[in-house]
Amino acid sequence: MTYEVRAVVARGKGEPVSVETILVPDPGPGEAVVDVEACGVCHTDLHYREGGIGTDYPYLLGHEAAGIVSAVGPGVTEVAPGDYVILNWRAVCGQCRACKRGRPWYCFDTANATGVMTLADGTPLSPALGIGAFAEKTLVAAGQCTKVDPAAPPQVAGLLGCGVMAGLGAALNTGNVSRGDSVAVIGCGGVGAAAVLGASLAGAAKIIAVDLDERKLVTAKGLGATDTVHAASGDVVAAIQALTGGFGADVVIDAVGRPETYTQSFYARDLAGTVVLVGVPTPEMSLELPLLHLFERGGALKSSWYGDCLPSRDFPMLIDLYLQGRLPLDAFVTETIGLAEVENAFTRMHHGDVLRSVVLF
Template sequence: MSQQVRGVIARNKGEAVEVTTIVVPDPGPGEAVVKVQACGVCHTDLHYREGGINDEFPFLLGHEAAGVVESVGAGVTEVAPGDFVILNWRAVCGQCRACRRGRPQYCFATHNAKQKMTLLDGTELSPALGIGAFAEKTLVAAGQCTKVDPAASPAAAGLLGCGVMAGLGAAINTGGVTRGDSVAVIGCGGVGNAAVLGAKLAGAAKIIAVDLDPRKLERAKGLGATHTVNASGGTDVVEAVRALTDGHGADVVVEAVGRPETYRQAFYARDLAGTVVLVGVPTPEMTLELPLLDVFGRGGALKSSWYGDCLPSRDFPMLIDLYLQGRLDLDAFVTETITLDEVEQAFATMRDGDVLRSVVVF
């Protein structure tokens, strides 16, 4: 029997979000209903509200979430009622060409729940990233539920569902940061600071945080940055990074802004044969121009990181274990906890740069 819960929707492009009643159907084959305990306010949710993802309004927002499985549909074996889970938007299919080649972290056919959650009048909702967790309960594909240790704080654990995993994975999985490396991170919001934390976890010897905002640079220092570069006031970021790396440039540069000018900085701030990782999300109209001879002559690798190249079933339990051991400070990303009714204000706070994450706690 379907349930009615409170949830946050974006009804029309650019309009303030609203809290309304959501109808959640019983789980069908391969699906699960999850009682959401916490959900982070991610910039991607704002992109949805602004029409920057697609125009399939109305959207049920929220996707960085953790909670408890309430019920499952036929054929579900991955999780059971009562399991504490982190929701993910990479429910791998196991059958596409990436999965068959043993690379499920690049699955090309990830899936979501087949049924739709709706408004009371039957209007179908588009759940953000196939999750829609700014709601007391949500319907997802069972493969979107990753079981982890229930001792973890839901507010902290849920952030692995998107932004923190994206940054950690950009450094560790995509960038391949290892012991002794020098790493520069350009853009120190939630994702960038997670890349700083990932570089520290991987054993990088030098971690250089780059941003325009001194508040973000201070947070980066607290998460493991050994040096900071304030890019305001005409600072030459490339020269600053080179000066901190014996004139060579960093082994790995993570670009967490998603703009052509910061990508160029990343490209030239890396050492010869170094790696650039783009994890910042550009807008559709952005283009990039680089001298092809420089691309050839500098060698190395230019990579893009989508969801930190993570495999949730592998990475989430491991990272939660590190968190519970005190080796991964996920709590540092929870700047404030809020209610469903405060999501619109959280978007404004996020724009002002005052938080790493506001987290809705139920």
Template sequence: MPQKVTGVIARAKGAPVEVTTIVVPDPGPGEAVVAIQACGVCHTDLHYREGGINDEFPFLLGHEAAGLVEAVGEGVTNVAPGDYVVLNWRAVCGECRACKKGKPWYCFATHNAKQKMTLEDGTELSPALGIGAFAQKTLVASGQCTKVDPAAPPQVAGLLGCGVMAGLGAAINTGGVTRGDSVAVIGCGGVGNAAVAGAVLAGATKVIAVDVDDRKLKWAKDFGATDLVNSKEVDAVQRIRELTGGFGADVVIDAVGRPETYEQAFFARDLAGTVVLVGVPTPDLKAPELPLIEFFGRGGALKSSWYGDCLPERDFPAYTDLYLQGRLPLDKFVSETIKLGDVEEAFHKMERGEVLRSVVVL
């Protein structure tokens, strides 16, 4: 029968979040109920609260999570009660043109649970990214559950569910960083520093971190950046070129998503280099005006990275194993662990740039 649990909702645009009771239905066909153990506070959750995604309030926030499968619905075979899983927001369909081309990470028909979680009065909730994990339990499509090694603590493993995977994937999957490459990362928050870590993991020999905040640059150094550039103090493009023999970086990752940072990325890459946009622009922003001859003359590739072009069933277990081997410092992303009632303050800390990740532990 349906369960009543505690969760965090955004009831209206810009209003402080609320801790309240939500109703989680029994899983239907293809669905699973997951008992959440930990969930990271991601900037996307703040976007939901501020109405930057859509206006389908109230939202059940939280999506960067790990936990235990409690129950599954009819026809579910990929997970079973008791499995330790990381949640993802792109359950692939296996049937669309991308999946049938053997590129399921581009799936054009990803899906979530069909049933809705509700407030006690029956008001339907919109779960953030189809997950809604700032809650003791949540309902998802079974394909949103990816089994990983339970030796990885949930406050660490759950981060693979969104921001960290986006950054790792931007470097490794989208950017194709490989041994000996030079890489510049513009914007060193959670996603940007994950891109730094991904570039180091892939074997880049020069990893240049760019930001306007020295605190974030120090974090980037902790993740393996070889060079730090404060773009408030120097011309970032010029400095990246100086650090790469005058040529520019092989791969430049824009983890901010603004016209000015994209223009920096465009001109800071080497000839035939790659630009990767992983920072999410707001709908009002426009691409910078650049001479068309520069697109032609520089060659290379301009790419967007959505969720790090990841395939959860492939990537989550692999990166969990690398963490357990001591090769991927996921624990460095955890700035603090908090309770459900601390989410609003965690948003303020995020806005002030004080944390890489606050993680709710249940």
């Protein structure tokens, strides 16, 4: 059986997205079809539209989603029809060198569905991050479905599928923020705001939010930032040092991903401190630092992939914290929209008007 559903498609580089009819096949071995209930509008989707990730157009956009499993293929035991799931792009293989060493959050051979979703005329679609969830139904690998408590509304639960998890994990997993630490977060959009929240959950004593947009700094304060720095008001490194006794922060999280912000992060950390890069650079960017400074400052320079999360471990735990009132995920949902509003949501996101627009089905 093939399902005809509405979905958001990017047909070419820089072209406005369109809502089109697509064809979703029945799940094959190890696959599942999910009825999408909500999907966040993530900056990664805009990267796909702009050709910043690849050129395998047309793209089926959307990946930050929650929904209900409606069908599974042969051999699937992880989930069953009726399960409420968050979709993830780290379906661990269990067999690669990272998995065999007990580090599945670094899995180097994550699974995607092998079945192909197409346009109505049969043109194959490339699903964003192997998911493609700006669609009423989508086909994924069963391991991309993580069961969570259905008491959490989908517009909130789906955010853990990408941006919020990336920020929380940058602080909790990659940065290993501990009680009493000082933390600076440069860039306080959706991912950076989540990093602020993660640092707060970890018990950081001082959390410094840095951004050019005063609105984002206000939001960061509401999520646990103890101090804010407006990036246009002066020397960001000096400001962070002044707020940390002249030493710099124990952990600095770059949620922008530009050479300028990474350089600020590098020099704004304390000796033997940690830099975490979670903002995604574009291919043409490069970085130059004196090698002596890398040596004499010590510490760790880390990149955070998906917040170094393990969906099967982290998603249910974080949803439980939300349901206990300890993780304010609702604060990230600025607006809920329909499929036809995704293009406008990209514009609002680019202008910094929203933390997250979420498509509700």
